[in-house]
Amino acid sequence: MIRAVIIDDERLARNELKKLLLDFPEIEVIAEAANAAEGIEKVDSLNPDLIFLDIQMPGKTGFDMLAELERAPNVIFTTAYDEYALKAFEVNALDYLLKPVEPKRLADALQKLQVEEDKDPISDHTISVNRSILNEHDQVFVKDGERCWFVKLSDIRLFESVGNYAKVYFGPNKPLILKSLNALEERLDEKVFFRANRKHIVNLRLIEKIEPYFNGGLLLEMKGGEKIEVSRRQTVKFKEMMSL
Amino acid sequence: MPKSGSKYYWWCQIGGWAFLVLILIYAALTTSVEQRVTEQHIYNALIVAVSGLISTHIFREVIRRRGWIQLPVDKALPKFLVGILLTCVAGSLLRMVFGSVIGVGASLKTATFTGRLVPMMAEYGLMIFPWTLIYYVYHYIDKYSKQQLDTLKLEALVKELELKTIKAHINPHFIFNALNSIRALIDENPVRARTAVTELSNILRSSMQAEKLETVTFEKELNIVKDYLALEHIRFEDRLQVEYEIDEDTLDQPVPPMMLQTLVENAIKHGISRQVDGGKVKIISDFKENYHELVILNTGVLNGNRNKDGFGLASTQNRLQILFGQKANFNIREVNGNTVEARVLIPVDLTK
Numbered sequence: 001m002i003r004a005v006i007i008d009d010e011r012l013a014r015n016e017l018k019k020l021l022l023d024f025p026e027i028e029v030i031a032e033a034a035n036a037a038e039g040i041e042k043v044d045s046l047n048p049d050l051i052f053l054d055i056q057m058p059g060k061t062g063f064d065m066l067a068e069l070e071r072a073p074n075v076i077f078t079t080a081y082d083e084y085a086l087k088a089f090e091v092n093a094l095d096y097l098l099k100p101v102e103p104k105r106l107a108d109a110l111q112k113l114q115v116e117e118d119k120d121p122i123s124d125h126t127i128s129v130n131r132s133i134l135n136e137h138d139q140v141f142v143k144d145g146e147r148c149w150f151v152k153l154s155d156i157r158l159f160e161s162v163g164n165y166a167k168v169y170f171g172p173n174k175p176l177i178l179k180s181l182n183a184l185e186e187r188l189d190e191k192v193f194f195r196a197n198r199k200h201i202v203n204l205r206l207i208e209k210i211e212p213y214f215n216g217g218l219l220l221e222m223k224g225g226e227k228i229e230v231s232r233r234q235t236v237k238f239k240e241m242m243s244l
Numbered sequence: 245m246p247k248s249g250s251k252y253y254w255w256c257q258i259g260g261w262a263f264l265v266l267i268l269i270y271a272a273l274t275t276s277v278e279q280r281v282t283e284q285h286i287y288n289a290l291i292v293a294v295s296g297l298i299s300t301h302i303f304r305e306v307i308r309r310r311g312w313i314q315l316p317v318d319k320a321l322p323k324f325l326v327g328i329l330l331t332c333v334a335g336s337l338l339r340m341v342f343g344s345v346i347g348v349g350a351s352l353k354t355a356t357f358t359g360r361l362v363p364m365m366a367e368y369g370l371m372i373f374p375w376t377l378i379y380y381v382y383h384y385i386d387k388y389s390k391q392q393l394d395t396l397k398l399e400a401l402v403k404e405l406e407l408k409t410i411k412a413h414i415n416p417h418f419i420f421n422a423l424n425s426i427r428a429l430i431d432e433n434p435v436r437a438r439t440a441v442t443e444l445s446n447i448l449r450s451s452m453q454a455e456k457l458e459t460v461t462f463e464k465e466l467n468i469v470k471d472y473l474a475l476e477h478i479r480f481e482d483r484l485q486v487e488y489e490i491d492e493d494t495l496d497q498p499v500p501p502m503m504l505q506t507l508v509e510n511a512i513k514h515g516i517s518r519q520v521d522g523g524k525v526k527i528i529s530d531f532k533e534n535y536h537e538l539v540i541l542n543t544g545v546l547n548g549n550r551n552k553d554g555f556g557l558a559s560t561q562n563r564l565q566i567l568f569g570q571k572a573n574f575n576i577r578e579v580n581g582n583t584v585e586a587r588v589l590i591p592v593d594l595t596k
Contacts, residue, residue: 009483009517010421010424010425010479010480010481011481012424012425012428012429012432012478012479012481013421013424013425013428013479015428015432016424016427016428019428019431035520037520056417056517058483058517058518058519058520058522059518059520080416080417080420080421080424081416081417081419081420098420099420099421099423099424100420100423100424100427101424
């Protein structure tokens with residue numbers, strides 16, 4: 001069963017989608033929201049597997065809403081006509097539906113979702129005991145100006161502190177998010193993400209090379225070629241973790 | 245030179261100077277002691293005309309190459325005065341050279357060089373000054389009418405383009421949202437769904453017809469807006485309240501098609517749809533002094549970056565002035581901190 005939340009400012013649009021979803025018994029609509037603020041509340045409290053999200057809503061847009069979520073669920077966008085906004089997603093090949101929604105397109109989008117779920121056998125059983133810690137299979141929504149990405153935590157190799165912001169390294173991109181490194185550290189799984197020094201958190205699975213460095217420290221080379229120094233104090237911890 | 249106007253130029257040049265030859269011969273006939281025309285007289289007249297023709301032709305080449313015609317009058321005037329003076333000198337010198345070659349004007353040989361030059365220049369001055377005047381005025385009028393024609397052509401083009409782009413404007417976002425709402429209504433409220441289809445058809449039809457018309461009656465335009473707002477009401481439900489305050493006498497007034505519609509659409513798009521709790525749209529139509537006044541009020545704030553929609557607003561003003569003259573006016577402002585007011589003033593044609 002896929003637990004879904006519909007977020008759209010128009011009651012009729014929500015009803016129409018619910019009606020269309022009746023043909024898909026595997027989808028259970030557990031809640032609705034009429035704007036971004038309600039949406040955040042519902043997503044945070046119910047932790048759905050999927051949200052149907054309208055882009056243009058009063059107050060905040062769907063994109064703004066996603067950027068505020070700690071953990072982004074699977075998202076299918078619904079919009080009447082908004083080529084421009086959808087361009088931001090070409091990189092991610094995320095799905096979207098144009099209203100009025102064609103039943104066939106909806107079926108395809110849900111089909112795609114099922115395939116994704118099968119690839120990730122962990123998914124809903126890990127609705128973890130400790131929900132505040134992000135699993136490496138969780139995805140986050142990153143918005144930097146006009147560009148947006150859905151990123152799996154396992155694809156992020158490095159967080160770098162830049163003032164109040166953190167630079168997120170994945171693939172060829174390194175957008176900024178408004179989060180401090182300390183706040184991120186608290187939410188990340190320490191088995192995967194390691195605080196190398198004051199300014200960097202690295203993904204242990206995406207290290208290319210480890211070299212000894214002067215002063216008894218270490219120098220890590222990440223898969224993207226970034227060279228990160230591990231402070232002396234953290235080196236002890238690092239060696240402990242790796243030797244296990 | 246095959247340039248346009250050069251044919252007239254040569255006709256005028258040759259005609260004018262030939263006419264001078266005739267006058268000089270006639271003058272010689274009536275004033276000379278012998279009461280008859282001698283070869284000397286004819287040679288003298290021809291030399292005067294040929295020298296004049298050559299010197300003025302050189303003057304014309306200078307004017308054309310330097311583009312003096314295109315200069316503003318205050319800059320051209322001193323240049324032309326100097327030009328006239330130099331042309332007089334050139335003409336006189338030519339006349340002297342021709343004269344001494346052929347041996348005409350021997351009677352004046354006794355006088356000094358300057359003594360001969362000054363009266364000759366004065367004679368030429370009497371001819372070249374009007375020559376320049378005619379030349380300049382001809383080109384001035386020519387240039388002016390060409391410019392006027394170009395401006396008119398350009399204005400017409402701009403007008404056509406502007407009207408087309410504004411009129412064709414119906415937001416696709418609105419159409420698809422409306423269709424989606426209607427689909428949901430088919431089960432929920434089939435009667436309302438049927439009227440909604442009619443309303444949407446009306447809007448689409450009038451937006452297509454709008455391209456053919458300059459103005460429509462306010463009544464027609466208002467009906468479209470009512471249909472439009474009825475459809476938006478389906479979408480927004482309680483979040484949209486609509487109020488009309490229409491003076492019935494204004495219903496016959498001409499308005500640009502789809503103008504009120506565009507303004508109301510903006511009121512929804514930038515006003516109501518951004519408010520979580522929605523708001524109100526109020527349309528007022530009334531006479532105010534000699535104007536038909538249209539006011540659209542909506543809940544919301546005027547956002548600072550008007551650039552994006554600046555085109556829509558500026559073109560509304562332009563369109564009004566093209567259709568109703570300079571007195572027509574459009575402005576938009578924020579009142580009471582949470583309402584945006586768009587106001588259109590159209591002068592009433594009292595002759596009708």
